[in-house]
Amino acid sequence: MHYLAISKRKHDVIVASITKGEFGLPGQVYNKFKGALLARVRERELAAAISLHGIPADKLIFFGYVDGFVPFNRDIVGKMTAYIKAERPDIIFAPEPMYTYYPHNDHTNTGRVIFHVINKGNIGYTPKLYYYSSLSANFFFGFDKAGMALTEKLLACHKTQFWLLNRIKLVYKPIAALFGMKVHWKYAEPFRQVYMRKENARKNTPRFFARVMSYWFWRHLSMFYAQYPAEELERAKKEKTLAI
Numbered sequence: 001m002h003y004l005a006i007s008k009r010k011h012d013v014i015v016a017s018i019t020k021g022e023f024g025l026p027g028q029v030y031n032k033f034k035g036a037l038l039a040r041v042r043e044r045e046l047a048a049a050i051s052l053h054g055i056p057a058d059k060l061i062f063f064g065y066v067d068g069f070v071p072f073n074r075d076i077v078g079k080m081t082a083y084i085k086a087e088r089p090d091i092i093f094a095p096e097p098m099y100t101y102y103p104h105n106d107h108t109n110t111g112r113v114i115f116h117v118i119n120k121g122n123i124g125y126t127p128k129l130y131y132y133s134s135l136s137a138n139f140f141f142g143f144d145k146a147g148m149a150l151t152e153k154l155l156a157c158h159k160t161q162f163w164l165l166n167r168i169k170l171v172y173k174p175i176a177a178l179f180g181m182k183v184h185w186k187y188a189e190p191f192r193q194v195y196m197r198k199e200n201a202r203k204n205t206p207r208f209f210a211r212v213m214s215y216w217f218w219r220h221l222s223m224f225y226a227q228y229p230a231e232e233l234e235r236a237k238k239e240k241t242l243a244i
Contacts, residue, residue, distance in 0.1 A: 013059060014059045015055065015061075016083070017063070018063045018106060018110050019068075019070060020043055020062055020064075021067050022034060022042070022066075023228050023229075023232070024038070024067060025160065046157075049157040049158065052153055063076075065106075080113050080114065084117060084118075088123075093132060094111045094114040094115075095107035095108065095110055095111045095131065096132065098206070099134055099136040099206050099210035099213075099214050101213075102133040129194040129196075131194060132190075134192035137191055138193055139192070140179050140189070140191070143186070144186050144187070147187065148176070148187055176188060
């Protein structure tokens with residue numbers, strides 16, 4: 001996402017990651033890298049990426065859940081509630097939990113938790129909520145060629161995810177150009193703004209395409225689920241950090 005425009009205006013930006021992506025490599029051939037080693041590498045990659053936005057490393061925090069097994073339960077709801085109450089953000093960006101083009105368990109449950117915390121009134125106020133990776137976008141953040149160049153630099157920071165990012169890059173630029181036409185920019189990034197007030201509830205109605213894709217297609221897609229070494233899973237269970 002393009003945090004640069006926000007950080008340049010001297011707004012505080014905090015990046016909170018639920019996991020460190022420690023199992024997110026395809027196939028057993030990479031098993032020797034998965035776990036703590038990959039976690040350390042990806043932590044550095046993310047820190048390098050946010051530094052391009054001018055966001056310092058102390059504004060990056062990790063919740064420590066096991067990659068691929070982020071739950072939707074009282075534990076994570078309680079932690080998220082306490083964290084948001086302490087930081088009191090005006091705007092929250094979170095992954096789309098319902099109408100997503102990236103059906104990953106960690107992403108969908110994170111989005112669900114954020115919505116639950118806000119919608120239940122657990123934090124005492126209502127920040128604006130925007131979902132990314134949504135098939136039912138209703139808000140478009142425009143950016144120019146310089147912004148696209150920055151995006152390419154950001155992607156380059158995540159070297160351990162090139163197996164996936166190289167595929168995404170093939171379609172990202174032309175799709176961003178199409179969205180840009182909606183808001184009279186060279187490019188645009190889509191988001192779904194979530195409306196909490198009852199009088200605006202109809203604005204949350206998903207597009208027909210999003211409903212169809214969510215129901216008929218994504219439920220059968222497993223390519224985004226990581227593969228886990230048996231010894232790592234057993235270790236996580238013994239340490240009671242595996243939320244299944």
